[in-house]
Amino acid sequence: MSYLLQPHANDCEPNNSSKILPTISEFHTTFDVEAMKSIETGEANQEEGVFLTWKDLWVTVSNGKNGRKPILEGVKGYAKPGQLLAIMGPSGCGKSTLLDALAGRLSSKIKQTGNILINGHKQALAYGTSAYVTEDDTILTTLTVGEAVYYSAQLQLPDSMSKSEKKDRADFTIREMGLQDAVDTRIGGCGSKGISGGQKRRVSICIEILTRPKLLFLDEPTSGLDSAASYYVMSRISSLNQKDGIQRTIIASIHQPSNEVFQLFHNLCLLSSGKTVYFGPVSAANKFFSSNGFPCPSLQNPSDHFVKTVNKDFVQDTEKGLAGGLSTEESIHILAKLYDSSEINHQVEKEIAQIIERDSVSMVNGSHANFYTQCLILTRRSFLNMYREVGYYWLRLLIYGALALSLGTMFFDIGSSSESIQARGSLLVFVVTFLTFITVGGFPSFVEDMKVKVAFK
Structure with a gap:
């Protein structure tokens, strides 16, 4: 035996x-x-x-x-x-x-x-x-390990906790999973070097166990x-x-x-x-x-x-x-x-x-940040993500600048005749059409945010 x-x-x-x-x-x-x-x-x-x-x-x-x-x-x-x-x-x-x-x-x-x-x-x-860690690590690749966990702490933990308490909870969770040496390292993804696969998995677990x-x-x-x-x-x-x-x-x-x-x-x-x-x-x-x-x-x-x-x-x-x-x-x-x-x-x-x-008590729902706080945190995280995404933010800013300079040069000093009125109308139509279609460029970022939302809802 x-x-x-x-x-x-x-x-x-x-x-x-x-x-x-x-x-x-x-x-x-x-x-x-x-x-x-x-x-x-x-x-x-x-x-x-x-x-x-x-x-x-x-x-x-x-x-x-x-x-x-x-x-x-x-x-x-x-x-x-x-x-x-x-x-x-x-x-x-x-x-x-x-x-x-x-x-x-x-x-x-x-x-x-x-x-x-x-x-x-x-x-x-x-x-x-309860918490559920999915098979795929759905994390914003532009954030560091510390930022990913801290933003999640601000979203998931209740407003009754102060910012310092949420920060302490995030730091403790990072230490629990042995990620203290990678706290300032970006997650990374396709085309950008970051943490290893095992560390990504531990970051996903960190985010899920923040609520204990x-x-x-x-x-x-x-x-x-x-x-x-x-x-x-x-x-x-x-x-x-x-x-x-x-x-x-x-x-x-x-x-x-x-x-x-x-x-x-x-x-x-x-x-x-x-x-x-x-x-x-x-x-x-x-x-x-x-x-x-x-x-x-x-x-x-x-x-x-x-x-x-x-x-x-x-x-x-x-x-x-x-x-x-x-x-x-x-x-x-x-x-x-x-x-x-x-x-x-x-x-x-x-x-x-x-x-x-056995005698057991029923489970009681916990609380998270209110709607206003969540909107504020998500907006701040989105701006940081766009700021660090070269192809999404800086390249588009360069295109907008070059296009504005080109249009300004072409339509500079066109006068005030009847033909100039038609030219100004054409310019407005072009600008509105361009801005409408260029918004499609933000769709990949939206899809990425939606994946994160579904994974950690």
């Missing part, structure tokens, strides 16, 4: 591992170990956090004349304060859909059924208590990052609770974590074609696969093995499972069926029931 007492799932089972199913006491030990890990990392005061549960969750989309197509099929699970939950699976398995469903971000065209409870109640996520949310959603937080940057980003996220004392519930959809990143998570939700193949402690996942005939090969990352086993998108070599050679679809079906009847699934259902029954 010593395998379950290990906090990390980095020891792969050899191919000739035993196929004896884990005992009930072993699974109880696993859940006890995960609880002890939470306490050891300063997570004992869980009543202060947000408990999230979902059960029999179905998500379907219209499939034309063929009815509706399911994306998620009766999934269940939970997320507790002070713990990190990893949602994994092959591409198209429903990871981002599950994350969006839990965060209340699904489109109105998508139908959702089932129960999603926050602290045991069916309620909407309150402003300031107790529930944090992350969509592919390590996408596009190398192994070292991925680990640094996730380790910073996992250590947030120790730095500000807030018992955060963190849920992340992640595609291909390294072994070190995988060890940072407490629980794993493994999906395949919208179905749950495994939900439970990370430390028990490897034994679950091994005991059911799908052992992880030696020297292979367990997370890679799990995803490979349930990925039916490509033609693979048959797995040597319970009955010899099996196709991937057969392997998925066997694992899902065995999980449904496993003791660890019963423990998950018991955990969900206990979370629903």
Whole structure:
């Protein structure tokens, strides 16, 4: 039973591992170990956090004349304060859909059924208590790290806080994510050098945790990052609770974590074609696969093995499972069926029931800056963005100056005859037409601002 007492799932089972199913006491030990890990990392005061549960969750989309197509099929699970939950699976398995469903971000065209409870109640996520970090880093590239975070602090934090308090909150958040050395460096983008991809991801996280949310959603937080940057980003996220004392519930959809990143998570939700193949402690996942005939090969990352086993998108070599050679679809079906009847699934259902029954308070909406303050801050940020954008501001100013000089030279001293009246009319028509069409040049900047608004609304 010593395998379950290990906090990390980095020891792969050899191919000739035993196929004896884990005992009930072993699974109880696993859940006890995960609880002890939470306490050891300063997570004992869980009543202060947000408990999230979902059960029999179905998500379907219209499939034309063929009815509706399911994306998620009766999934269940939970997320507790002070713990990190990893949602994994092959591409198209429903990871981002599950994350969006839990965060209340699904489109109105998508139908959702089932129960999603926050602290045991069916309620909407309150402003300031939850945050969602998108896969793409949507940040104004002309701003520095400090400016991006500080402007967001002025917009998101309430007017009851003074400017100095907002500045202190922004500085503290920057230090939380280890960005103090890059505070005066511009974000950068296409055609302009700036901070690295890992730093951009941490800036996005900084902006979202300014309100001190107790529930944090992350969509592919390590996408596009190398192994070292991925680990640094996730380790910073996992250590947030120790730095500000807030018992955060963190849920992340992640595609291909390294072994070190995988060890940072407490629980794993493994999906395949919208179905749950495994939900439970990370430390028990490897034994679950091994005991059911799908052992992880030696020297292979367990997370890679799990995803490979349930990925039916490509033609693979048959797995040597319970009955010899099996196709991937057969392997998925066997694992899902065995999980449904496993003791660890019963423990998950018991955990969900206990979370629903516990006494919890409803979430209270926070406040942000008023409309006047937001308009003032956004105008100031827009002017700074245009001032630093050479192609948008200075080049257009040069064109306007050259055009004004040319028109002034052409229509200089035209007299006061009847022909001059017609010439002045032509000049006015040209100027009005030019100003009308030149405003199209501001459309790219508008689109950029709209992306930022949608990402951080």
